[in-house]
Structure formats: structure tokens, C-alpha cells
Amino acid sequence: MKNREIAELFYEAADILEYQQVEWKPRAYRKAAQMIENLGEDIEKIYAREGKAGLTKIPGIGESIADHISEYLETNKVEKFEKLKEKAPSGTAELMEIRGLGAKKIKKLSDTLGVRTLSDLKNAIIAHRLKRLEGFGEKSEKNLARAIEQYEKSHARLALGKALPLADEVISALKAQCESRTSKIDLSKIIYTGSLRRLKETIGDIDILAEAEKEEALKVMDCFVSLPDVEQVILKGSTKSSVILREGTAIDLRVVPPESYGAALQYFTGSKEHNIELRNVAIKNGYKLSEYGLYLKESGKQIAGSSEAEIYERLGLAYIPPELRENRGEIKAAARNALPKLVEAGDLRGDLHMHTEYSEGKDSLKTMIEKAETLGYEYIAVTDHSRSQKIANGLEVEKLKAQWKEIDKLSKQFRIKILKGSEVDILKDGSLDYPAGILKELDVVVGAVHSGFAFPERRMTERIVTALENKYLDILAHPSGRLLGKREAYAVNFEKVFEVAAANGKVIEINSQPSRLDLNDDLILRAKTFGLKFCISTDSHTVSDLTSMRYGLGQARRGWLEKEDVVNTYPYSRLKQVFKKLNA
Numbered sequence: 001m002k003n004r005e006i007a008e009l010f011y012e013a014a015d016i017l018e019y020q021q022v023e024w025k026p027r028a029y030r031k032a033a034q035m036i037e038n039l040g041e042d043i044e045k046i047y048a049r050e051g052k053a054g055l056t057k058i059p060g061i062g063e064s065i066a067d068h069i070s071e072y073l074e075t076n077k078v079e080k081f082e083k084l085k086e087k088a089p090s091g092t093a094e095l096m097e098i099r100g101l102g103a104k105k106i107k108k109l110s111d112t113l114g115v116r117t118l119s120d121l122k123n124a125i126i127a128h129r130l131k132r133l134e135g136f137g138e139k140s141e142k143n144l145a146r147a148i149e150q151y152e153k154s155h156a157r158l159a160l161g162k163a164l165p166l167a168d169e170v171i172s173a174l175k176a177q178c179e180s181r182t183s184k185i186d187l188s189k190i191i192y193t194g195s196l197r198r199l200k201e202t203i204g205d206i207d208i209l210a211e212a213e214k215e216e217a218l219k220v221m222d223c224f225v226s227l228p229d230v231e232q233v234i235l236k237g238s239t240k241s242s243v244i245l246r247e248g249t250a251i252d253l254r255v256v257p258p259e260s261y262g263a264a265l266q267y268f269t270g271s272k273e274h275n276i277e278l279r280n281v282a283i284k285n286g287y288k289l290s291e292y293g294l295y296l297k298e299s300g301k302q303i304a305g306s307s308e309a310e311i312y313e314r315l316g317l318a319y320i321p322p323e324l325r326e327n328r329g330e331i332k333a334a335a336r337n338a339l340p341k342l343v344e345a346g347d348l349r350g351d352l353h354m355h356t357e358y359s360e361g362k363d364s365l366k367t368m369i370e371k372a373e374t375l376g377y378e379y380i381a382v383t384d385h386s387r388s389q390k391i392a393n394g395l396e397v398e399k400l401k402a403q404w405k406e407i408d409k410l411s412k413q414f415r416i417k418i419l420k421g422s423e424v425d426i427l428k429d430g431s432l433d434y435p436a437g438i439l440k441e442l443d444v445v446v447g448a449v450h451s452g453f454a455f456p457e458r459r460m461t462e463r464i465v466t467a468l469e470n471k472y473l474d475i476l477a478h479p480s481g482r483l484l485g486k487r488e489a490y491a492v493n494f495e496k497v498f499e500v501a502a503a504n505g506k507v508i509e510i511n512s513q514p515s516r517l518d519l520n521d522d523l524i525l526r527a528k529t530f531g532l533k534f535c536i537s538t539d540s541h542t543v544s545d546l547t548s549m550r551y552g553l554g555q556a557r558r559g560w561l562e563k564e565d566v567v568n569t570y571p572y573s574r575l576k577q578v579f580k581k582l583n584a
């Protein structure tokens with residue numbers, strides 16, 4: 001699937017054009033890139049089926065953009081963009097990604113200080129050369145230093161929401177590649193390992209593990225390095241190969257023989273801390289554990305290794321799901337057979353946070369409902385923004401009431417239960433953004449902080465506590481407000497927040513948006529000790545977002561949550577006991 005690759009192409013071109021102060025094109029390119037990214041269908045397939053005409057049917061894609069796309073699909077490059085890149089200073093695209101820097105400022109830096117790349121900029125900041133530069137100054141120098149730090153941090157690690165689909169894609173491409181060859185190789189056990197398998201919020205590297213007999217291993221590697229999306233082969237061997245994909249991500253593939261597959265999977269899944277503890281357990285029991293297998297210490301005889309489950313069993317432990325392998329007490333719990341029975345995808349019966357065209361969503365109410373129904377949900381809550389969210393097109397009371405009417409109408413056409421909800425702003429004084437008369441009418445009130453992120457801790461805590469004490473609030477959404485790689489969590493006393501939330505029977509959201517994943521796993525673990533209940537929500541802004549539940553679910557599992565802890569696993573009849581207004 002080349003959607004992401006093509007989207008990148010337009011984003012990059014937009015950046016360069018903006019730098020050249022071209023007027024409207026950057027906007028059009030970014031819009032097209034966004035459409036392509038969120039398309040949900042393989043753009044290559046559309047083109048193969050319908051040609052250019054199929055491309056222009058996509059909203060935001062006109063004749064000339066469609067020309068560029070078809071040129072890329074045919075020749076793997078766009079002549080016009082190649083020329084653009086030649087003319088643009090090479091570091092521009094990267095500089096555009098630094099928060100606080102726009103095209104104008106970059107040009108100024110280039111013209112006055114000769115800053116053309118990120119490392120130029122870093123040097124200029126260290127030498128305090130921006131201090132006296134018009135339009136910059138001491139404060140902006142500090143802000144830029146911080147923005148660079150964040151940029152580098154986020155680029156060192158991949159977001160789960162990017163890594164997981166990418167790994168899935170590479171694995172299915174590799175399977176297809178191996179199957180299409182004359183001597184078929186069975187890759188049914190191929191899997192990603194490492195922090196990705198543990199579903200951490202950000203991923204260091206994408207590592208893939210496959211099982212094959214020694215004489216087959218090199219054939220698997222042949223398939224791997226010849227995948228169409230591979231840009232560069234760093235290393236090719238019979239046990240390990242490394243490549244860089246065209247879109248820039250590095251991927252490692254290991255191939256191990258069947259008798260070592262389980263041991264390798266266990267070893268490469270990590271975490272390091274978990275593995276150290278596990279090796280200690282092995283030693284205490286007279287074994288030796290390595291990536292090749294579990295061996296008797298004395299004789300060196302292998303007693304397990306082909307499956308992970310077998311290794312844990314031989315060590316006297318219950319099987320530990322990957323999400324728990326962080327050395328946070330899981331090994332002791334496994335020894336006592338006291339691991340939590342983690343919540344699963346199949347347990348989820350609804351989604352309690354989503355946006356439609358009424359506010360900042362991209363799809364209509366009806367489209368969202370249709371998709372939710374195909375996902376097999378029993379209920380959803382429609383939660384567009386409240387009136388103060390002007391930039392997100394928040395709903396005035398009249399518009400909210402109009403939405404209720406449409407929900408009533410659509411409720412008759414669909415099996416799924418549609419709850420009238422709202423993502424209501426928690427205002428700066430902690431009050432909610434609709435009058436009581438409206439809040440009372442809503443089935444579900446999802447409260448969220450969207451402004452005043454820089455409040456000192458005490459003030460922010462008071463603000464959220466006030467909201468939690470409001471009888472109309474049901475769910476506290478994205479409780480820390482962080483945006484991965486972009487904005488840190490606001491300062492707030494979570495101990496106090498959890499205590500008040502528990503005392504008032506409020507539900508805490510685990511937001512599944514890959515850029516949020518909020519609450520994070522550590523805070524989920526902490527919140528659970530207060531006896532709190534959670535909901536896993538997608539906060540969807542498009543139909544395709546509705547399937548991002550898996551990311552939030554991963555964090556819930558990392559936070560040791562069971563089905564019972566998560567209210568959107570409850571059937572509707574029981575949900576009514578959680579959200580009392582549903583009984584009215």
C-alpha cells in the first residue's frame with residue numbers, strides 16, 4: 001500500500017512551496033495528503049481499477065494532483081517534485097517540522113544567519129545568535145531549543161499507531177512474496193516482537209521474527225530484501241537481515257529454526273528487565289535460559305524452546321501476556337497463578353467518544369453510525385464538541401438540539417443504540433460548557449480540558465476536581481492532555497484527581513488516538529488502585545479512526561485491566577447502572 005508514501009510526498013512538496021511563499025498550493029497539497037492518508041483503501045488499487053478518473057473521485061484531488069499521483073504510481077517519482085527538491089535547501093523540510101518555525105522564519109534564519117539545516121539551527125542556538133535577531137529573541141531561542149529536543153525525541157521512536165500498521169503490512173507482503181515463489185515456505189508463525197508486541201506507546205525498532213528450517217532461511221531473506229517497499233538493504237544474512245523502507249523506517253527480520261522459535265520470541269519480545277528476572281528464575285530452578293532455548297544447567301540438554309508457553313510452564317509460571325512483561329510484578333503474580341485476565345478486543349461492546357461533521361469530525365453522523373454497526377457494537381455515544389470550542393466548531397445549544405433530532409430519526413433505522421453525548425469543555429473555573437438544563441438532557445457527558453494547559457498544578461487540579469464534583473459529568477476524557485512528541489501532560493495532581501473521581505463514581509477515559517494514548521499505562525495502573533472504572537474510547541474524527549480501538553486496548557492491557565474494569569465491555573442494560581441518565 002503506497003498511500004502513506006504518496007501522502008508524505010505531498011506534505012514534503014507543500015513544505016517546500018510554503019518556504020518559497022507560494023500562496024494556495026501548500027494548503028491544497030496538505031489537504032490531498034490528508035485525504036490519501038485517511039483513505040482506508042489502497043490508492044494503487046483504485047488507480048489500477050479506474051485509472052486517473054478513479055483518483056479524481058477522491059475529495060480534494062483534482063486533475064493536476066491526480067496527474068502527480070499517477071506519475072508516481074507509474075514511474076516511482078514525480079518530475080516536478082524532484083525539481084522542487086533540487087532547488088530547495090536540503091534541510092528545509094526538517095526545519096518545517098520544528099514547532100514555532102514557519103516558512104517565513106526559516107527564510108529569515110537562512111538569509112541572516114545562514115541556517116539551512118537542523119544542526120545549523122542547533123549551533124546557532126548554542127551560540128545565542130538568535131537572541132538579537134529581529135522576530136526571535138531570548139525567549140524564542142529557549143522555546144526553539146525545547147521544540148528541537150521534542151522533535152528529536154519523537155523521531156527517535158515510532159508512534160505505536162504508525163509502527164503497528166506498518167509491521168502488519170510488511171508481514172503480509174512478506175507472506176505473499178514467499179507464497180508466490182515456486183518452493184512455498186510456510187510463514188504462518190511470523191510475528192513482530194520487541195516493544196511493538198508489548199504495545200508500548202512508542203517503539204524503538206520494528207523487529208520481525210519468522211520460523212524456518214536452516215536451508216529455507218536464506219530463501220525467506222531473499223523474499224524480505226526484495227519487497228517492493230524496501231529502499232536500502234543494510235545487512236543480509238541467513239539469521240538476520242536489516243532493511244530501510246522507502247518511507248524511512250528500519251526493519252529487522254530474524255529467521256530461527258523451529259526448535260528455537262519460542263525461545264527467540266520470548267527473548268526478543270523483552271522487556272530487558274522482564275528477561276533478566278526470568279533468567280534468574282531459570283537459574284534458581286537449575287536451568288539456563290537463552291534466545292535458543294531452555295536447557296538443563298548440568299547436562300546442557302534442551303528441555304524447551306519451540307514455544308513460549310512451554311518455556312513459562314517449565315519455569316513454573318503461568319503464561320504471561322506480552323503487554324505485562326515489564327517487570328512490574330508479573331513474574332511473582334504468574335508464580336502464584338494470580339495474573340489478571342486481561343480485557344480483550346472481543347469484550348468491547350461500544351465506543352463512547354466520537355465526533356461527526358457537526359463539530360470537527362470529517363464524516364457524517366449517519367456514516368459513523370453505519371461503521372460502528374458493522375464493527376458489531378451494541379452502542380455508541382456521539383460526542384461532538386461543546387460551544388466554547390470555537391476552533392473545533394463546537395455546537396451551540398440549537399445545533400446540539402438539531403443533532404438530537406437527527407439521532408432520534410436515525411435510531412429508528414439502526415439496530416445499534418445511539419447515545420446523545422457531548423465532549424463538554426471543562427472551563428477554566430472547572431464549570432462545564434453547557435447550562436444544567438442541557439447537561440441534564442444528555443445521555444453521556446464527556447468532560448475534557450482543551451485550554452489553559454499552562455495552569456500551575458494547584459489551579460489545574462482544582463479545576464478538574466470541580467468538574468468531577470459536577471453531578472452531570474460522566475467521563476473524564478484524555479485526563480493528562482498530552483500529545484505524544486508535541487505537548488507534555490499538564491501539571492496536575494493525579495492522586496487527588498483519582499481520589500475525587502472514585503468518590504464521585506466517575507469513569508476515566510483511555511483515549512485510543514495514537515497521538516494521545518491518555519491515560520498512559522503507568523497512570524492506569526495507579527488509577528486502578530483507587531477502584532476506578534475506565535472506558536476505552538477512540539475519540540474518532542473519521543470513520544477509519546473507529547478501528548483505532550486496538551491502541552487504547554493495548555494501553556489498558558499494559559495497565560493490567562480486566563473486562564470488569566472497563567465499562568464499555570458492559571451490555572447496555574448494565575451500562576445504564578453506570579450512566580444514570582440513561583434510565584430517564
Ligand SMILES: [Zn+2]
Pocket residue numbers: 423448450477478
Ligand atoms: Zn478532546
Ligand SMILES: [Zn+2]
Pocket residue numbers: 353354355423539
Ligand atoms: Zn474528542
